[in-house]
Amino acid sequence: MSEQEKAVAVLERLYGLILSRKGGDPATSHTAKLFARGRAKIAQxxxxxxxxxxxxxxxxxxxNEVVGESADLLFHLLVLWADCGVTPDEVWAELQRREGRSGVDEKKSRAPN
Incomplete structure (x- = not known):
């Protein structure tokens, strides 16, 4: 298994663990507490x-601080995905769709908000 495959597998296992905490006891699980607080707080x-x-x-x-903060960011992003019903596979597919495209071209292709 390549390093990239290992990294994806770690994120997918973590996502599964996060999903298993949905509806759990906020008194015993930080992740369950995040879900209980709602999407706006998770996004915050x-x-x-x-x-x-x-x-x-x-x-x-x-x-090392950048590494630690990045891990925190990825964890909370996965919690947000889980709350929104977004799966890692959907994000990987979107990244793959964009692969090889100029960032300028990609932004031009998006509908204006």
Whole structure:
């Protein structure tokens, strides 16, 4: 198994664990507590983790901090996906669809909001 396949497998296992916590006891599971707080709070947490990751990277002080914050960000993003009913496979397929396309062309192809 390649390193890329291992990384995807880790994310997919984590996603499965997150799904198993949906509807669980918020007193015993951080993930269940996130679900109980609702989508807006989950999305807020994703935003917080994204900012913390960006700040850690901008500070350029500690590579390990960037790694840790990135892991937090990915975890909370997976929780948000689970709450929205989005699967990792859907995201992988979208990334694959975009592969090899210019970012400029990709943005032009999207409908304006």
């Amino acid at each position: 947490k994703v935003g917080e983790e994204a900012v913390e990751t960006a700040l850690a990277a901008a500070a350029l002080n500690d590579r």
